[in-house]
Amino acid sequence: MNNAQRNGLLAAVLLLAMLASLLAGPVWVSPSDWGAGGLKAIILFELRLPRAILGAAIGAGLGLAGAVMQGFLRNPLADPGLFGVSSSAALGAVISLYFGFAASALLLPLFALAGAALGMAALSLLVGRSESLILFTLAGLILASLSGSLTALMISLAPTPFATAQIVNWLMGALTDRSWADVQLVVPLIVLGAIILAGTARPLDSLTLGETAARSMGVDLGRLQWRVVIGVGLLVGASVAAAGIIGFVGLIVPHLVRPLVGHRPGAVLLPSALAGALLVVLADSLVRVLPTTSELRLGIAMSLLGTPFFLALLVRMRRELT
Amino acid sequence: MQMRINRVSLMLRGRPVLHDLSATLQPGRVTVILGANGAGKSTLLSCLAGLRVPDRGTVLLGEQPVPGMDPRVRGRQIGLMPQRAEIHWDVDVETLVGLGRMPHRGRWGLTEGDRAAISSAMAATDVTALRQRKALRLSGGEQGRVLLARVLAGEPHWLLADEPLASLDPAHQLDVLDRLRDAARGGAGVVVVLHDLTHAARVADEALVLKQGHLLAAGPAANVLTPEVLAQAYGVEVHLARTADGAPIIVPVRRIA
Amino acid sequence: MGLRPSNACAPAARPPTQRARTLRRVAPLLAGLLCAGVLAGCNQRQPAPAPLPDHPRRIVSMNPCADALLQPLADPARIAGISHYSQDPRASSVSLEWAQRFTATAGTAEEVIGLSPDLVIAGPHVALPTVEALARLGIPLLQLPVANSVEESLVQVTLVGAALGEQARAQALAAEIRAAVAAAAPADTARPSALVWQGGGLVPGEGTLVDDLMTRAGLSNLSRRHGLAIWGVLGLERLIASPPELLLAGEGGDSPDRMLQHPATARLADAVTTGSYPGQLLHCAGPTIIAASARLAEARASLRP
Numbered sequence: 001m002n003n004a005q006r007n008g009l010l011a012a013v014l015l016l017a018m019l020a021s022l023l024a025g026p027v028w029v030s031p032s033d034w035g036a037g038g039l040k041a042i043i044l045f046e047l048r049l050p051r052a053i054l055g056a057a058i059g060a061g062l063g064l065a066g067a068v069m070q071g072f073l074r075n076p077l078a079d080p081g082l083f084g085v086s087s088s089a090a091l092g093a094v095i096s097l098y099f100g101f102a103a104s105a106l107l108l109p110l111f112a113l114a115g116a117a118l119g120m121a122a123l124s125l126l127v128g129r130s131e132s133l134i135l136f137t138l139a140g141l142i143l144a145s146l147s148g149s150l151t152a153l154m155i156s157l158a159p160t161p162f163a164t165a166q167i168v169n170w171l172m173g174a175l176t177d178r179s180w181a182d183v184q185l186v187v188p189l190i191v192l193g194a195i196i197l198a199g200t201a202r203p204l205d206s207l208t209l210g211e212t213a214a215r216s217m218g219v220d221l222g223r224l225q226w227r228v229v230i231g232v233g234l235l236v237g238a239s240v241a242a243a244g245i246i247g248f249v250g251l252i253v254p255h256l257v258r259p260l261v262g263h264r265p266g267a268v269l270l271p272s273a274l275a276g277a278l279l280v281v282l283a284d285s286l287v288r289v290l291p292t293t294s295e296l297r298l299g300i301a302m303s304l305l306g307t308p309f310f311l312a313l314l315v316r317m318r319r320e321l322t
Numbered sequence: 323m324q325m326r327i328n329r330v331s332l333m334l335r336g337r338p339v340l341h342d343l344s345a346t347l348q349p350g351r352v353t354v355i356l357g358a359n360g361a362g363k364s365t366l367l368s369c370l371a372g373l374r375v376p377d378r379g380t381v382l383l384g385e386q387p388v389p390g391m392d393p394r395v396r397g398r399q400i401g402l403m404p405q406r407a408e409i410h411w412d413v414d415v416e417t418l419v420g421l422g423r424m425p426h427r428g429r430w431g432l433t434e435g436d437r438a439a440i441s442s443a444m445a446a447t448d449v450t451a452l453r454q455r456k457a458l459r460l461s462g463g464e465q466g467r468v469l470l471a472r473v474l475a476g477e478p479h480w481l482l483a484d485e486p487l488a489s490l491d492p493a494h495q496l497d498v499l500d501r502l503r504d505a506a507r508g509g510a511g512v513v514v515v516l517h518d519l520t521h522a523a524r525v526a527d528e529a530l531v532l533k534q535g536h537l538l539a540a541g542p543a544a545n546v547l548t549p550e551v552l553a554q555a556y557g558v559e560v561h562l563a564r565t566a567d568g569a570p571i572i573v574p575v576r577r578i579a
Numbered sequence: 580m581g582l583r584p585s586n587a588c589a590p591a592a593r594p595p596t597q598r599a600r601t602l603r604r605v606a607p608l609l610a611g612l613l614c615a616g617v618l619a620g621c622n623q624r625q626p627a628p629a630p631l632p633d634h635p636r637r638i639v640s641m642n643p644c645a646d647a648l649l650q651p652l653a654d655p656a657r658i659a660g661i662s663h664y665s666q667d668p669r670a671s672s673v674s675l676e677w678a679q680r681f682t683a684t685a686g687t688a689e690e691v692i693g694l695s696p697d698l699v700i701a702g703p704h705v706a707l708p709t710v711e712a713l714a715r716l717g718i719p720l721l722q723l724p725v726a727n728s729v730e731e732s733l734v735q736v737t738l739v740g741a742a743l744g745e746q747a748r749a750q751a752l753a754a755e756i757r758a759a760v761a762a763a764a765p766a767d768t769a770r771p772s773a774l775v776w777q778g779g780g781l782v783p784g785e786g787t788l789v790d791d792l793m794t795r796a797g798l799s800n801l802s803r804r805h806g807l808a809i810w811g812v813l814g815l816e817r818l819i820a821s822p823p824e825l826l827l828a829g830e831g832g833d834s835p836d837r838m839l840q841h842p843a844t845a846r847l848a849d850a851v852t853t854g855s856y857p858g859q860l861l862h863c864a865g866p867t868i869i870a871a872s873a874r875l876a877e878a879r880a881s882l883r884p
Contacts, residue, residue, distance in 0.1 A: 027693035039695060042716055047689050074410040105707035160810050161781065162704050162725070170706075177688045177708040179715065206424055209472065210408030216371050217424045217476070218397025263412040294663065294685035 003267055006260065010274035017278055018052045021285040050180045053187065054242055055284045056277040058175075059249055061190040061235035063276020064269060066250025067257070068197050071204035071265030072228045073133060076258065080250040084143025085233045088119025089240035090171060091147040091154075097167050098154045108170075109185055109241035116237025119143055120229060131211075131221050173244035173299025175284050186242040193234030194273065200227055201266030208265065246299050248306035249276050255313075324348060325388075325480060325511060329379035330369060339365050340376070341535045347528070349479065349511035352502055354522045354543070356515075357532035358556050363515045364405060364484055366532065370513060371402040371482050383480070397425030401478030405485050405515075407469055409457050415468050416453040419444055422475030443475035446501050448494075462489035470498060480511045487521060499525045519560065523547050523570035531555045553578055629719040634744040635698035641686045642702035644863035645723060647672040648739045649700070651866055652748050660684050660694045672863040688712035698742065725864075728791040729760055732864035756868050763872035765797030771882055773798040773825040775856055780812045788864050789871070796875035798825065815841055822847050825882055827856035827875075854878040 001009075022044060023029050029040045029048070065080040073082070080086065092115020096108045126139035151171075158164040203224040206214040215221060239246060254272040261267040280298075283305065287296040325347040332340040339362050347353050347370075355363045368374040369381050372388040381388045383399060391399075401422070409418065422443065423436045432440075444450045447467040452460065457468055466489055473481060483502070487495045503525055506512045516522045522529065526543035533555050539546045547570075552560045557578050563571040638653060639660040640646050646665040649658055650673045663683040664670040671678060684690040688709045691699055699713060699720045713720050721742050726732040733753050740749020773793055775783055783789045784802035786809045793800050801823040805813055826847075856878070860871040 026687075026690050039692060043689055043692055046716060047692075047712065105711045108707070159808065160725075166704055166706075177706065177712045179708060179712060181711075182708070202424060202427075205421060208409065208411045208413060208418070209421060209469075210404065210406070210410065212373065212404040212406075213402065213408065213472075215373055215393075216397065216400070216402035216404070217422075218393035218395075219424070220393060262414060262417060264417055265411060288689075295687055 003261055003271075007270050007274060010271055010278065014056065014274055014278045014281070017281045017285070018056055021052045021055070021281050022048045024285045025288040046179065047177065050183045051175050051178050051284065052281060054178050054183055055175055055280045057183075057187045057190045058239040058243055058246065059277035059280030060273040061193060061239050061276075062246065062249040062280070063253040063272040063274075064194055064197055065232045065235040066276070067254035067265075067268045067272035068200055068204065068228055068232060069250065070254050070258075071207065071268065072200070072224070073137070074207060076255055077251065079247070080232055080236050081144065081247065082137060083119075083123060083140040083229065083232055083236070084145075084147060085116050085119040085123070086236045086240050086245060087144040087147035087151070088122070089113070089116040089237045090245055091115050091151050092118070093170065093240065093244070094151050094154050094167055097170060098158065098163070100163075105179075106181055106185065109182065112241035113189075113237055115147075116233055116240065119147070119237075120233040123229060123233075124226075129222065131225060136225075169297070170244050171299075172297035173246045173302070174295070174297050175243050176295055178242065182242050186238045189234050189238040193231045193238065196227055196234070197231035198269070200224060200231070201269055204265040204269075244297075244299055246280070246302055248302045248309075249279055252306060252309050253279060323384035323479070324382075325370065325513075326382040327366075327370070327379075328382060330366075330376040330381060331378040332365060332369065332374060332376045334365065339535050340369070342379070343532075343535075343537050344379075345530055345537065345540045347511055347513060350506055350509055351527040352506045352512040352514065352525050353528040353530060354514050354516050354526035355530045355532065356517075356519075356522055356555065357538075360534075361532040361555075362535040363532055366530075367402070367482050367484050367513065367515055370480075371400055372396050373402070394425055398476070399478060400480045400482065401473040401476045403470055403473045403481075403483040403486055405488075407462075407465055409465065409469075412456050412458050414454055415449055415457050415460070416440065416444070418457045418468055419449070419453075419471045419475050422472040425476055439477050440475050443471040446474055446504070447471040448497060463491055463494050466490050467494060467498070470501065474501070474505070478510065480513070481505050483512075483514045485515055485517060487516065487518065495521065519547070519552065519572035519574070520570065523572050547572065628714050629717045631719045631721060631742055632697050635696075635719075635742070637694065637696050638698050638700065638743070639684070639691050639694050639696035640700045641684065641691065641705060642700065642723070643670060643672050644702060644865065645700040645739070646678070647863045647867060648736065648865045650674070650677055651752050652736075652740055652745050653743055655680060657743075659696055660691070662686065669858075670862070672859060672867050688716075692716060692718065700739070700742075727786055727788055729756070729788070729795065729864075729868060732756070732788065732868060736865060752866065756866070759869040759872045760792070760795055763792075763796045763876035765876075765879065767797075770797060770799040771824040771879065772801045772804075773827060773878075774801045774813075774818075774823040775827045775861070776813075776818075777858065777861065780814060780818075782807055782811055782813045783861070784809055784811055788868075789861060792868065792871055792875055796872060797879055798875065815843060819843055819847060822851045824850075824852065825878060826851050826853045827878060828853060852882055854881060 025048065027040070027043055029044050062080060069078040069080050069082060070076055089112045093108050093112040096111035101107045122143055123139055126142065127136055155164055155167050158167060203214070203219045206217055206219045211221060253276045254268050257271045257275055258268050261271060283301050284298055287298055287301050290296055327343050327345045330340055330343045331338070343366065355366060357363050365374065369376055370388070372391065375389045383391070388396065420432065420440050423432070423439060427436065444453060447470050449464065449467050449471055452464060452468070457465060460468065466486065470486055481502070486498055490498060499521060502512050502514060506527070514525070523543065526547070528541065529543045529546040530540045531538040531546055531551055538555050539551045549560050549562065552558070556574070558574040559576050559578055561573045561575050565571060636657055637659040638649065638657055640649055641662055643662045643664040646661045649661070658681055660682045661678060663685050665673050665678040666675070666683050668675060682694065684694070686705065686709065691713065696718060699718055701720060701722050703722060703724045705722070710720065723735055726735050733756060736749050736753050736756070740746050775789055782802050784800065784807040790800045801821070802811065804821060805817055807813065856874060860867060860874060
């Protein structure tokens with residue numbers, strides 16, 4: 001199966017998964033209910049459909065961001081959170097929860113986006129013109145560490161245990177009850193980020209040979225760096241704004257996809273986006289139908305999925321090394 | 323188009339590395355850069371490739387200063403094989419060699435011209451049999467040939483190589499030297515940094531000898547690769563000889579006190 | 580990597596400073612992000628909340644404290660759904676056998692809508708997306724704030740009674756609550772110091788319901804002396820330095836509190852009387868006040884030698 005066929009297959013499976021997710025939930029909706037109007041149609045069109053689209057968009061964004069990060073850092077274990085932008089976006093959202101800005105449900109995502117933008121600005125100021133990967137990783141670490149500490153501070157200063165619970169709950173990530181308004185805010189940003197990152201495929205391929213060879217072939221590494229920062233920042237910021245912190249997608253999906261496409265970094269991008277979307281849509285459907293009393297938080301579901309994945313990875317590596 | 327080094331000086335981390343170097347490099351000829359460790363050979367090669375900008379002076383390709391060239395145009399004209407072999411992903415040989423076509427590629431897939439260049443580059447370096455193998459699993463020597471094939475696939479007008487014979491077995495060392503000479507015969511200008519004097523003598527049409535960032539000698543190989551120059555450059559006494567069929571041999575004999 | 584000339588002999592114009600170039604790259608992006616956000620935000624009209632019905636027949640509650648009000652005020656036939664917390668003995672403020680008669684939801688809009696409610700009652704901490712989802716779909720929502728005093732709780736009782744069309748029952752419940760609070764008031768003027776201690780050192784302070792109840796039951800909440808805010812964490816050191824006369828340990832289960840098991844607190848046993856204060860009494864106002872006041876009076880009485 002060549003790459004184009006595989007991508008087509010992934011896209012088809014994704015579409016099926018999205019359709020299935022429209023049906024699944026505490027209230028089962030069957031296809032015959034769609035035209036009938038009434039309660040179930042409302043659930044379908046106002047709640048499930050935006051949620052499915054949002055889940056697919058976020059999954060695609062995170063998968064793509066992870067693929068680009070891994071290609072750029074030449075590290076198969078890099079994660080989009082390494083830039084610190086997801087932490088600063090989360091901090092923005094937590095600030096809006098802490099100060100109780102409740103005029104509109106859209107205020108929280110806007111704060112998260114502002115946090116992401118400030119995080120990117122801080123990253124750019126820290127890194128300057130340098131193209132050193134170590135400097136980059138360190139700057140991202142500083143940003144993540146600072147945002148994380150401030151977030152923990154906000155949690156500890158919360159006035160009542162209920163406020164604490166609300167913040168902690170949001171951080172665990174969920175797509176519950178999202179609406180078309182969230183879709184309108186977040187999906188254009190994800191599309192923009194994806195367009196910016198789509199052009200990085202060739203430069204990432206050239207980095208297979210190392211920076212010197214890549215530059216000798218005419219690749220502008222400085223420009224690549226900024227496209228990566230801005231693109232990943234947009235994708236990650238938008239996804240945190242919509243759903244809180246959803247980990248592991250950016251890490252696992254490109255890793256799984258890579259051997260199937262021959263390890264070429266540029267070839268990993270599109271399948272990672274499609275597979276990431278598929279993973280999030282499936283996970284989100286799963287948390288809706290699991291018989292737990294309250295809906296399992298999506299971020300927790302992803303973490304639970306991630307751990308056995310890493311275990312399998314470790315076992316395989318041990319076997320290969322001995 | 324000639325490549326001209328015009329009074330190039332460069333400082334790195336506060337230390338002077340190249341001093342007022344001038345030379346002219348001709349296409350269709352193999353120029354070897356020689357010198358002791360730290361003499362500035364790799365730095366000079368980087369300047370030729372446009373990866374470093376001299377503090378003073380300039381490198382010209384024809385009439386154009388190399389640092390000012392559009393990077394893609396420069397990538398098409400000049401191909402560099404760096405000293406350190408880096409392969410970061412577990413791709414197969416054909417993909418790796420195909421990366422050399424990057425300066426030429428349009429928006430979409432590989433053209434017939436691209437595929438032809440890749441095939442002939444693989445044939446020239448004798449790696450066609452390895453095309454489906456994973457590059458990271460190859461031996462050091464095989465990887466070296468694959469990386470040379472990558473540069474050849476770009477069909478550059480100027481081929482710059484920094485110690486391309488490292489970790490190759492003798493048969494393949496001779497093969498690579500032959501390929502470099504073929505490239506020159508095909509019209510490309512070839513500039514190679516070598517540290518083995520016999521190899522240098524074997525392949526060089528012209529030679530540049532550096533000593534501590536200064537140009538010690540430049541010119542046709544026969545004039546430059548003499549015991550006097552080499553003694554000054556390396557601080558060793560060398561013995562020149564020829565094999566029965568005329569191939570040159572340069573052997574370092576002892577240190578000069 | 581020395582890519583740029585570092586000395587004064589570099590030709591041509593001065594390149595812009597590093598900061599300027601960086602800002603030039605990032606500024607358009609930030610501006611774009613903010614514009615996108617503002618435009619998207621402006622495009623959303625806030626959905627107007629739906630008006631409450633006169634006599635709702637299908638009431639769904641998303642909050643266990645609202646359930647506690649529904650139990651005395653509403654006929655079971657009118658209740659379409661309650662909060663899942665009410666079916667968990669550790670978190671419930673209603674009798675389990677009453678709670679198990681109803682469908683429980685976890686509070687997502689999807690589940691609530693699936694029950695076809697004509698009135699939804701919720702607490703203050705519902706996620707905003709859920710609130711807006713209900714408003715968008717025209718489902719009337721009554722959101723009750725946390726009652727921080729007996730008076731606020733009585734207001735809520737009246738409010739909910741009016742919303743349900745059960746004013747008479749609401750008046751009766753309010754009278755019961757007032758009577759229980761009055762009965763707990765002490766005969767003498769002593770005001771022994773007391774602290775309610777929840778797991779991990781969490782202490783309710785001035786401005787909470789239990790603080791109001793303690794005052795009315797003739798106890799002085801020591802949290803003021805420690806300078807704690809509405810809810811604060813009191814370290815063991817400060818507890819031992821100025822212990823209350825009455826320490827009410829408030830965890831809801833039988834798992835012993837780690838801090839109270841500390842050897843240091845064993846020394847307190849002479850100066851301090853400890854009593855239990857079940858966690859359930861801390862969750863809600865309304866009918867819970869009756870049991871809470873009785874418990875506080877009982878604990879205070881145990882102090883007299």
